[in-house]
Amino acid sequence: MPLDRSFIGRSYPPAPVYEVGREKIREFADAVGATSALHRDPEEARLAGYRDVVAPPTFAVILSASANSVVVDDPDLGIDYSRVVHGEQRFVHHRPITAGDRLVAAIHVDEIITKLGNDFLTVRAEITTEAGEPVTTVTAMLVARGKEES
């Protein structure tokens, strides 16, 4: 059954605060093979003009993917998660994420399209500081594959 398009425009309240840690940035940088000293050395980062070590460009997926689960797991929307694949991803950084940031992610359902039995769901996470300063906008398009017709 196609997803309910009345969910378009729906917002979900921010997830609990995520505090960005130096060691988490280092761990993520190691996992994606990013060797820059700016991920690891606070002194280098300060010399380059940052408050602390900076996160790799896709680090914010840690926040957005976990925040997106409020939509994916919403029983009223009724997505079958075992049929969901990741279609597209976009990050727009309003300023760099650095260690010590205390961030929240508010989720918005931007689009639901049903095409050839598959549902295409576009979810946007607005990541801000606790005080509301814009940090990163993360947009993900998820595809819920329809059941094959027999």
Place this chain on the structure above:
Amino acid sequence: MTRLRVADVAEGDELPPLTVRVTRADLVRYAGASGDFNPIHWNERIAREVGLPGVIAHGMLTMALANRLVSDWVGDPAAVIECAARFVRPIPVPDDDIGARLEIGGKVAEVSADGTAKVTMTVRVDGKQVLGRPTARVALG
């Protein structure tokens, strides 16, 4: 650690290419670092049950590797102010010590008057593109 300057960058410039091997161990490490524990990225049985050829790499790991090319080139990872990609082809990662071989390239598509440049990347496995239109916008020094 300095950022590339506008004067150093021209449309059509090629970024130094990168070849990366991704093994099962890399997938487990990325799962832990990112919090994406979807079993299709580490459990052969479940991957096959949902119709995949076997364990596949996280699309977000592939996207991160494409952006590593851009970060290394520009000299400052925080210079990447936008990045995007579509996930068009899964990357099977065999259960051996060799893994999958990703060939990553990039080119400057545009240098704008506001001091930013748009880079288009390519990520190929066995000669086939695995990301659709991977792009990044960087703020030059």
